[in-house]
Amino acid sequence: MNKNMQKKVVYLGFDLMYPALETLLKEGADVIRIYTCPCDNVTEFNVKIIELAEENHIPYTMEKITGQDLEELEAAGCELLVCAGYNYRVPVTDVFPMVNIHPAPLPYCRGAWPMPLILLGEYPEGGLAIHKMAKAYDAGDIILQETFFIEKRESLMSYMKKVHMRIPEMLRYFLEHMNECLECAVPQTEGRYLANPGESFWTVTFDMEAEKADRILRAFYGYECIYLTPEEKYELIGARVSYGNGILTEFPVKGGYITTEKVRKLK
DSSP: OOGGGOOEEEEEOOGGGTHHHHHHHHTTOEEEEEEOOOOOSSSSOOHHHHHHHHHTTOOEEOSOOOHHHHHHHHHTTOOEEEESSOSSOOOOOSSSOEEEEESSOTTTTBSSSOHHHIIIIIOSEEEEEEEEOOSSTTOSOEEEEEEEEOOTTOOHHHHHHHHHHHHHHHHHHHHHTHHHHHHTOBOOOSOOBOOOOOGGGGEEETTSBHHHHHHHHHHTTTSEEEEEOSSOEEEEEEEEEEESOOTTSSSEEBTEEEEEEEEEEOO
């Protein structure tokens, strides 16, 4: 335990970036409360966050954090708020430092779910950033940032593994040099918000080229994707494309076929 890191911290997030909470605890931060979100525990999970809370006897809630909560946390001596994947809007104030961990490059990939869009070609690199929270989403001063290369057949799962690998070192450095990092944070230039993709982005059709279908399924891997024929509609989770003759398979595309971990017929 690093005694220099025994700051009172409130943590916001679900399992998307759970290594952030693990790092805080490992580095000796006094996490006094955890705010997580209701999850279906099929495509999005809060299992690890709740396990960590219970193992470390930290009170947690799935209720939205409020301005009154922040006042109570300040009165309890809270020195830092860390947000790492949280589905609710946070009432940003200056009662104590508030930082967000964002799994994409800033300022060009702001937004709640930029990773699939990066994999669909909206930006050539992946990344991880810690930035000050501001009233506008993902627009606060950048504290630390690192980018990484997108592999030829990168999936959302492999992308997030790269993010997870980078969280501990980046967050540890921030905790060790918090005051300096906050003072030296760099204002963002004019950036871009990537709007949450709708169903058309994660839909694959029977007559789609295998390469395009593969890119879509990789970009949304682990989440629901749609497979459409003129007569039928399926929901697929954990689907991938194999190349070859798929005419006689259940989910053919042009030049290949789809295999999937979970399937549900919608019509």
